[in-house]
Amino acid sequence: MDHEALNAEMRGLREQLAGITDTAVAAADGLLIAADTGEGIDVDSLAALAAAGLGLSQRTAEATGRGELRRTVSYGSRGCAAVYAVGDTALLVVLGDEGLDVDRLHQETQPMLRRVDAILTDKA
Numbered sequence: 001m002d003h004e005a006l007n008a009e010m011r012g013l014r015e016q017l018a019g020i021t022d023t024a025v026a027a028a029d030g031l032l033i034a035a036d037t038g039e040g041i042d043v044d045s046l047a048a049l050a051a052a053g054l055g056l057s058q059r060t061a062e063a064t065g066r067g068e069l070r071r072t073v074s075y076g077s078r079g080c081a082a083v084y085a086v087g088d089t090a091l092l093v094v095l096g097d098e099g100l101d102v103d104r105l106h107q108e109t110q111p112m113l114r115r116v117d118a119i120l121t122d123k124a
Contacts, residue, residue, distance in 0.1 A: 001119065006025060006116065010036040014036060019097050022038060023037070023094050024047055024092070028051055041095075057069055084113055092112075
């Protein structure tokens with residue numbers, strides 16, 4: 001796996017879209033693969049929690065006949081956390097402040113998710 005390319009993708013997303021504060025890529029089982037975060041973020045816990053939340057959301061979508069899960073977004077009083085499935089084996093976590101345009105985030109992440117999946121599966 002090309003860690004440099006993965007880190008470049010995460011940095012690029014942060015630079016491209018105002019309001020993103022932190023990003024991370026984790027395996028579906030919650031193990032951290034890479035992170036682009038500031039101080040104060042426990043990246044291992046973030047990866048594990050994101051994987052657990054994504055797994056529950058995927059099961060909920062499946063059990064209710066809503067199709068394949070695209071993403072989850074949790075909103076807090078100081079921003080949000082978006083979690084995207086990357087293929088079947090990984091996930092992308094994006095943390096944002098109150099100024100993050102979440103609709104634009106959803107649009108901007110789609111091509112990035114394909115590139116990250118290619119990096120993780122060595123198809124890049």
